[in-house]
Amino acid sequence: MRISKxxxxxxxxxxxxxxxxTSGKAGTFEAGEKAFLLNGKPFLxxxxxxxxxxxxREYWEQRIQMCKAMGMNTICIYLFWxxxxxxxxxxxxxxxxxxxxxxxxxxxxxxxxxxxxxPYVCAEWDMGGLPWWLLKKKDxxxxxxxxxxxxxxxxKYLKEVGKQLAPYQIQNGGNIIMVQVENEYGxxxxxxxxxxxxxxAVRASEFDKVQLFRCDWSSNFFKYDVExxxxxxxxxAGSNIDKQFEKYKEIYPKAPLMCSExxxxxxxxxxxxxxxxxxxxxxGSLKDMLDRNISFSLYMAHGxxxxxxxxxxxxxxxxAMVSSYDYNAPINEAGKPxxxxxxxxxxxxxxxxxxxxxxxxxxxxxxxxxxxxTFNESASLFENxxxxxxxxxxxxxENFDQGWGRILYRTKLPESxxxxxxxxxxxxxxxxxxxxxxxxxxxxxRKDQNTIKLPAAKKGDVLDxxxxxxxxxxxxxxxxxxxxxxxKVEMLVGSTATNLTNWEVFNFPVDYxxxxxxxxxxxxxxxxxxxxxxxxxxxxxxxxxxxxSWGKGMVWVNGxxxxxxxxxxxxxxxxxxxxxxxKGKNKIIxxxxxxxxxxxxxxxxxxxxxxxxxxxxxxxxKKGEILDLSAETPANQGELSSGQGWKEVIFEKEFEGQYFxxxxxxxxxxxxxxSSIAEIELIGTDGLPVNRSKWKIVYADSxxxxxxxxxxxxIFDQQESTFWSTAWTVSKTPHPHQVVVNMEESVxxxxxxxxxxxxxxxxxNVKNYRFYIKPSxxxxxx
Numbered sequence: 001m002r003i004s005k006x007x008x009x010x011x012x013x014x015x016x017x018x019x020x021x022t023s024g025k026a027g028t029f030e031a032g033e034k035a036f037l038l039n040g041k042p043f044l045x046x047x048x049x050x051x052x053x054x055x056x057r058e059y060w061e062q063r064i065q066m067c068k069a070m071g072m073n074t075i076c077i078y079l080f081w082x083x084x085x086x087x088x089x090x091x092x093x094x095x096x097x098x099x100x101x102x103x104x105x106x107x108x109x110x111x112x113x114x115x116x117x118x119p120y121v122c123a124e125w126d127m128g129g130l131p132w133w134l135l136k137k138k139d140x141x142x143x144x145x146x147x148x149x150x151x152x153x154x155x156k157y158l159k160e161v162g163k164q165l166a167p168y169q170i171q172n173g174g175n176i177i178m179v180q181v182e183n184e185y186g187x188x189x190x191x192x193x194x195x196x197x198x199x200x201a202v203r204a205s206e207f208d209k210v211q212l213f214r215c216d217w218s219s220n221f222f223k224y225d226v227e228x229x230x231x232x233x234x235x236x237a238g239s240n241i242d243k244q245f246e247k248y249k250e251i252y253p254k255a256p257l258m259c260s261e262x263x264x265x266x267x268x269x270x271x272x273x274x275x276x277x278x279x280x281x282x283x284g285s286l287k288d289m290l291d292r293n294i295s296f297s298l299y300m301a302h303g304x305x306x307x308x309x310x311x312x313x314x315x316x317x318x319x320a321m322v323s324s325y326d327y328n329a330p331i332n333e334a335g336k337p338x339x340x341x342x343x344x345x346x347x348x349x350x351x352x353x354x355x356x357x358x359x360x361x362x363x364x365x366x367x368x369x370x371x372x373x374t375f376n377e378s379a380s381l382f383e384n385x386x387x388x389x390x391x392x393x394x395x396x397x398e399n400f401d402q403g404w405g406r407i408l409y410r411t412k413l414p415e416s417x418x419x420x421x422x423x424x425x426x427x428x429x430x431x432x433x434x435x436x437x438x439x440x441x442x443x444x445x446r447k448d449q450n451t452i453k454l455p456a457a458k459k460g461d462v463l464d465x466x467x468x469x470x471x472x473x474x475x476x477x478x479x480x481x482x483x484x485x486x487x488k489v490e491m492l493v494g495s496t497a498t499n500l501t502n503w504e505v506f507n508f509p510v511d512y513x514x515x516x517x518x519x520x521x522x523x524x525x526x527x528x529x530x531x532x533x534x535x536x537x538x539x540x541x542x543x544x545x546x547x548x549s550w551g552k553g554m555v556w557v558n559g560x561x562x563x564x565x566x567x568x569x570x571x572x573x574x575x576x577x578x579x580x581x582x583k584g585k586n587k588i589i590x591x592x593x594x595x596x597x598x599x600x601x602x603x604x605x606x607x608x609x610x611x612x613x614x615x616x617x618x619x620x621x622k623k624g625e626i627l628d629l630s631a632e633t634p635a636n637q638g639e640l641s642s643g644q645g646w647k648e649v650i651f652e653k654e655f656e657g658q659y660f661x662x663x664x665x666x667x668x669x670x671x672x673x674x675s676s677i678a679e680i681e682l683i684g685t686d687g688l689p690v691n692r693s694k695w696k697i698v699y700a701d702s703x704x705x706x707x708x709x710x711x712x713x714x715i716f717d718q719q720e721s722t723f724w725s726t727a728w729t730v731s732k733t734p735h736p737h738q739v740v741v742n743m744e745e746s747v748x749x750x751x752x753x754x755x756x757x758x759x760x761x762x763x764x765n766v767k768n769y770r771f772y773i774k775p776s777x778x779x780x781x782x
Contacts, residue, residue, distance in 0.1 A: 024107070024173040030211050031230040033254045036295060038177070044293060045177075045258060046348070047074035047114055048301025051123065052102045053083050054325055055304045057095065058579035059335060061105050062362050066331050067301050068109055069361040070341055071348025074177070075106045076114040076260075076297045078121045081157050082131040083310070086403065088153075091160045100164045107168070107175035114260075114297065116180040117161045119154040119198070124267045124312045124321045127481065128183075128474035132403040135396075135482050142479060143185070145194040155201045162205025171209035179207045180260075181229050186220030187718060188476065195226045215260040217720060218244045219646060219755070222251055230255065234299075236263035236721035238281030238759030241288040243644050259289060261299035263721060264340065265328025269319035270470070271446060271618065272709050274570040274610035276328045279343050281759060286344070290351045298344075302335065303327030305575045308561035309404035309510045309554075312474030313429075313481070316695055317713045318445050320429065320470035322571040323563030324609055333575050333607060334542050336364050365578055366541035370603025373588065375533045378525035378599075379518035381408075381466070381508075381591075382437060388504040394489055396428070396482035397469060397507065406508040406593070407484045408466045411500050413491065415459040421492040423451045427467065428483045430552070432528070432593060434464040439527065445470075447617060448696060451492075463500070465489070466528060468552065468593055470564075476718050477693050508591075512559045515589050528593045535588065540581040543603035544573035548611070550601075551594025558586055567594075569612040573604060620700040620712045620739075627699055627738050628779040629663065634770040640754060642668045642765065649771075650751040654685055657773035658746045659698065662715075662754075664737045665768040675702075675737040676764030677715045678723040679755040685748045692716045694744035699780055701738050702726035712739050723757045725764055736770075740778055749773065 027039045035042040048067035055063050067075060079099060085091050093099060106113045120143055121129040134140055134150065141147035168174030181199045195214070202212060213230040216223075221231055231252060235244050245257055264282055266275035289296050303325035306312075311321040326333040330341035341361075348358060385408070389400050397407045413435075422433065429445040433452050443449040469483035491498045508514070518530045525531070545555060547565040555562050560580045565571070588601070616622075635655045640647045660682070664675040682690040700712035703724065710725035726737050756765040772778070 026173045027170045029170050029177040031213075031256055034256055036256050036258075045074050045114070045295035045297070046072050047076040047297035048072040049076040049261070049297050049299045050302045051078055051304060052099060053080055053096065053310070054306060055302075056577045056579050057098070059365070059577065060102055061109070062365070063302050063331065063335055064106055064109050064111065065359070065362040066335060066337065068111060069359050070301065070330060070344050071352075071358050072111070072298070072301065074112040074114055074297070077102070077116065078123050078129070079115070079117045079161060080121060080123070080125055080129040081119050082126060082129055084160070085131055085157060088133055093160075093164050100168070103165060103168050103174070103176065112170070112175045112177045113168070114178045114180070115165060115176055116183065117158060117202070118183065119157055121183050122475050124325065125306065125474055126310050126312050126404070127472040128312065128479060130479070132398060132472065135398040135480065140480060143182070143188055143194065144191045145197055146191070151197065154198070158201045158205045162207060166206035169207065169210040176210055178211045178213050181212055181214045181226060184216055184234065185214070186216035186223050190223060192224050192226070195224065199226055199229055213260070218247060219720060222247060232258040232260035234261035234263075235259060235758065237265070237277040237285060238761070239285050240644055240760055241285055241292060241294065245294075256295065257292070258295035260297050262286065262289070262296045264298050264300060264330060266722070267325065267327060268322045268570055268609070269709070270322055270566050271568045271612070271615055272319065272570070272711075273612055273705060273707065275708060279340050282340065283343050283347060284760070287347060290347070298330070300325070300327045300329040302331035303329045303333065305333055305563065307563050309471070309564070311564065312471040314475050314717060314719075315473045315478040315481070316693055316716060317448075317697075318429065318473075320446070323565070323574060324571050324607070326607070326609055334365070334367070337361055366539075367605045368537075368539065368541035368543050368578070368603065369605050370535065370537070370543055373533050373535045373601050375531035375590070375599040376522055377520040377532045378523060379520045379530040379532070380525045381528040381530070384518045384530075385506050386508070388506055391503045391505055392501050394485045394487070394500075394503055395505070396486045397484035398482055400505055400507055402507045402509055404469060405510045406466060406468050408464060408506040408508070409485060409489070410462060410464050410504040410506070411502055413457045413459070413461045413463050413500075414498065416457045416491070416493050418493065419453055419455050420457070421451050421453055422463070423490045423492055423497075424465070424485055425450065425487040425490070426485070428481065428486060429470040430468045432466045434466070436462050437464070466593065477691070510554065510561060512556050512561060515556055515591065524599075527595070529591075531590045531592065531599055533588050535586050537581060537583055537586060540583060541578040543576045543578070543605065544607045545576050546573050546602050546604050546608070548572040548608070549598040550590065550596040551592050553590060553592040556589045558582060567613065568615065570610050572608040572611045575607065576603060614705075618711070619703060619705070620697045621702070622782070624782050625699070626781045627661070627701065627740065628781050629661065629738070629772065632772050632774070632778065635773050637768075637770040639768050640766050642762075642767075644756060644758065647754045647756075648683070648751065649754070650683070651749075654748055654750050655773045656746060656748045657775050658743055659740065659774055659777050660743070661738055661740045661772040661778055663770040663772070664735060664766050665770065666735050668762060668765045668767045672763055673732060673734050674726045674728055674764040675735070675766060676710075676723050676725040676757050677739070677754065677766065678720055678757050679718070680715045681753040682747065682749045683751040683753065685750055689753075690743070690747050690749060692718070696742045696744065697739065698742050698777065699738065699740040700724070702733050704728055706730065715739060716741070720755060720758050742777070746775060
């Protein structure tokens with residue numbers, strides 16, 4: 001009886017506590033006629049997006065205050081499903097995952113909140129926020145009502161989100177003014193039934209009072225409509241605002257205007273140049289929105305860090321995101337103001353409501369350097385193998401109940417008197433190949449590598465394939481991205497292919513508890529290994545761990561996984577929050593899959609995010625190569641109109657082929673020798689876009705890669721704000737310019753669509769062109 005009374009008292013206390021947190025005066029927020037209405041009065045949403053999982057909990061409030069000091073009145077947040085449910089039915093909303101506390105901090109600081117719960121969110125986050133364990137279902141489909149398992153799990157997750165956040169709707173006295181339904185669905189699918197079910201699930205999760213919304217691009221928002229859900233648009237720095245909302249105003253003439261993601265910068269890929277967006281282009285379009293009374297959310301106001309394994313990837317072509325999510329945002333990775341921050345703050349002062357002021361920024365956290373830390377203890381990976389799983393056939397890591405990390409596949413080879421090839425189908429994502437413990441070489445999914453030559457083998461020679469899983473694809477149709485080796489490994493001797501079987505499989509997850517159990521010894525490791533050291537601090541502060549002398553791997557400090565590193569750059573330092581350091585003794589463990597140049601690190605005060613090791617193999621034209629089209633007949637040629645937006649060309653007859661070449665003869669500006677393309681789509685005979693998930697660039701006569709990512713694959717990366725451009729900093733070349741694509745399968749087409757760059761610049765926009773398509777490859781002379 002005493003226990004029952006105690007439980008009852010506890011329940012009453014929790015209920016009262018929850019009521020106290022949300023017992024502010026109930027209000028209203030809705031999308032009215034040409035304006036958002038807050039408590040019945042026009043309200044311009046000035047939001048800054050920040051992601052609480054990418055910020056240490058101890059820093060949440062400071063980041064919120066930084067957004068307010070930039071002139072924002074609202075904080076926009078994503079929830080990542082896979083962050084809160086890392087195993088089925090094991091939901092966690094505590095500690096670093098306590099989203100309700102984050103929303104309360106937003107309200108405490110006098111700001112409103114926009115919540116974007118998914119289930120899919122993108123955000124350059126592993127699998128776009130979808131949990132890896134869904135992939136254990138062999139025939140899984142996502143973001144569709146056609147898969148009952150996916151729908152069942154999605155709805156269950158949304159109910160858990162509702163338990164956490166529904167009490168904080170503005171109608172309940174909280175500060176949540178809008179909740180999003182899914183995310184940018186127009187670029188993925190057309191299953192309106194799915195979107196309606198997600199809308200209904202959000203409402204059933206007790207978000208039944210708040211204003212619901214969806215977001216898409218100006219090029220696809222009109223492909224579907226969800227009743228009762230407001231529509232917002234997403235676009236990037238430098239956009240032509242009137243053009244972005246032109247079609248929107250035709251379809252929704254009475255709706256308020258909002259850019260729910262105004263991209264302040266961009267994300268970085270391993271092995272590609274650091275991305276930036278100029279202050280002038282960013283501020284210019286932001287001012288245009290303010291002048292037109294258009295609501296907005298800065299994506300990102302502060303990006304933070306994709307700690308641990310959480311960074312995602314894009315495909316096609318495959319490219320994995322670095323650990324830093326600095327994003328070239330106004331507030332940098334460590335929470336400090338940048339020149340872009342002050343430019344926004346100064347602009348906002350001209351658009352405040354009567355009596356409204358912008359507070360001063362909060363104090364910055366201290367920054368420290370850490371003297372050289374030398375690692376004297378190591379643990380060889382091959383000497384610390386966990387218990388093996390047995391598998392007749394090769395299988396991806398998810399089938400071994402592993403979500404992230406590294407996986408080692410081992411088998412014994414049959415005899416081969418001559419050298420032979422090992423072919424892996426499909427490698428996800430990087431592998432080191434060993435014979436009897438000796439490293440033979442590496443394969444890299446980014447480079448479409450899947451075959452390596454091995455020397456003659458004796459019967460029983462041990463083949464080891466150590467696979468490092470990078471982030472899962474977070475965007476587009478290739479989001480079903482199982483890790484490890486997903487299909488088979490073949491031994492190719494002459495024309496004979498033997499499927500290798502009888503595998504031992506060793507799993508290396510990312511959990512700190514796993515890493516600290518290694519058997520360290522005071523000896524230098526040869527090959528992949530863990531390295532351990534301690535270091536003393538008299539005071540703590542933010543710092544950046546310099547990993548430039550190391551190869552490829554992951555770092556844990558005091559039990560916190562601070563992320564991946566890779567010598568190829570552009571990121572060479574890892575952000576180490578001072579709140580995770582200690583006065584006195586600190587512990588650091590590094591897993592390196594290669595051989596570091598020096599087993600030492602330091603903590604530096606300035607990040608290095610833009611030092612790239614240029615890899616010419618990623619360029620799509622080797623030295624001396626020239627595309628020869630002299631014997632080819634164009635399928636179509638003509639002139640494209642000037643101006644922004646998609647241009648559609650329908651041929652007089654249908655064509656079929658596996659390879660196509662788009663040749664630019666000149667630009668809209670006759671003095672401009674460059675060419676640029678944001679996107680190309682081929683139109684199938686059914687009128688729908690041809691699947692681009694397997695496309696590969698065979699040749700591009702010129703690419704600008706020295707000051708950003710303007711490589712040729714941008715023409716089919718499904719990101720309208722990125723584009724291919726011929727080089728402009730060095731080696732400018734005259735027209736014509738060509739790009740050749742291998743579609744990996746024969747397709748029938750009746751036309752194509754071309755999208756010029758979507759910023760305000762018209763440099764490189766195509767005027768006259770030739771289009772070629774054929775079953776076989778084009779002639780490239782050397």
